[in-house]
Amino acid sequence: MTTAPSLRERKKQRTRQALVDAALTLFGEHGFGRVTLDEVCDEVEVSKRTFFRYFRGKEDVAxxxxxxxxxxxxxxxxxxxxxxxxxxxxxxxxxxxxxxxxxxxxxxxxxxxxxxxxxxxxxxxxxxxxxxxxxxxxxxxxxxxxxxxxxxxxxxxxxxxxxxxxxxxxxxxxxxxxxxxxxxxxxxxxxxxxxxxxxxxxxxxxxxxxxxxxx
Missing domain, CATH: 1.10.357 (Tetracycline Repressor; domain 2)
Structure with a gap:
């Protein structure tokens, strides 16, 4: 039987997915090279330190x-x-x-x-x-x-x-x-x-x- 993810895990997954969605939207609208990590993080209202808990860089999130x-x-x-x-x-x-x-x-x-x-x-x-x-x-x-x-x-x-x-x-x-x-x-x-x-x-x-x- 699969154990349901905890509240903490669900919050982490939502943050990760929000970063992916923000990055894909910004990269699609402005071009991959013209979007900074700061802009992606600002879109989700998280720090770059939080970003690097999930991804190693722009290529990784994209x-x-x-x-x-x-x-x-x-x-x-x-x-x-x-x-x-x-x-x-x-x-x-x-x-x-x-x-x-x-x-x-x-x-x-x-x-x-x-x-x-x-x-x-x-x-x-x-x-x-x-x-x-x-x-x-x-x-x-x-x-x-x-x-x-x-x-x-x-x-x-x-x-x-x-x-x-x-x-x-x-x-x-x-x-x-x-x-x-x-x-x-x-x-x-x-x-x-x-x-x-x-x-x-x-x-x-x-x-x-x-x-x-x-x-």
Whole structure:
């Protein structure tokens, strides 16, 4: 049985979320580089000392919605059933469980804003790449601790393919998201991308037919 968070924990979560919302709004209106941490803190009426209890900097707060999903993925991975299914299938169902866990009614809108900022901001892109690599190392550590996996490239390549499918789904979703955006649409796009992986491995490099040639 899950224990309900204490009043103190709920207040901390509200403060953290208020910082994320204020940052995403200000960055979206004025540009990531033109907004200071002081302005974000002033918007929520907290000190920079309070800000740094939750985030390491502007990139961290701007990417919080997406990074929260991956942290939930790592937590879900600790309890995912080791039932002998293909590793890609296990990771797919685990990511979908993590997405369902974090995707409250406001998450999708925040995630779209976060991803669009990521696409437009070089420092956020670099931060995202670093976070992705760090997260993948953590994923592999959990997998090797819990599962009987070979000590070769295959687990890492499976993880990289799963991340590639997620990025493909996220990019298409953020570009065409409805208003309000739907996390269930993102989940469906991710399932479709994962389903396309086997076919991508068997694509042939055949030359294009000459113009006018019969098909």
């Amino acid at each position: 990417m919080a919605p997406l990074e929260d999903m991956w942290r939930a993925f790592l937590e879900e991975l600790e309890n995912a059933p080791a039932d002998g299914r293909p590793l890609l299938g296990l990771m797919e169902s685990t990511l979908l469980a993590a997405l369902d866990r974090v995707a409250d009614e406001a998450w999708a809108g925040r995630a779209v804003l976060s991803y669009r900022l990521l696409q437009a901001t070089p420092s956020m892109d670099a931060h995202g790449l670093h976070f992705c690599e760090s997260t993948m190392r953590s994923v592999l550590a959990v997998l090797h601790r819990r599962l009987d996996l070979p000590d070769d490239a295959r687990p890492r390549l499976a993880g990289d393919m799963m991340v590639a499918a997620w990025r493909h789904a996220l990019e298409a979703w953020a570009a065409t998201a409805a208003d309000p955006p739907s996390a269930s649409d993102l989940a469906a796009r991710f399932r479709d991308a994962m389903a396309a992986l086997p076919g991508s491995l068997t694509l042939t490099a055949a030359p294009r037919p000459a113009d006018g040639a019969a098909h």
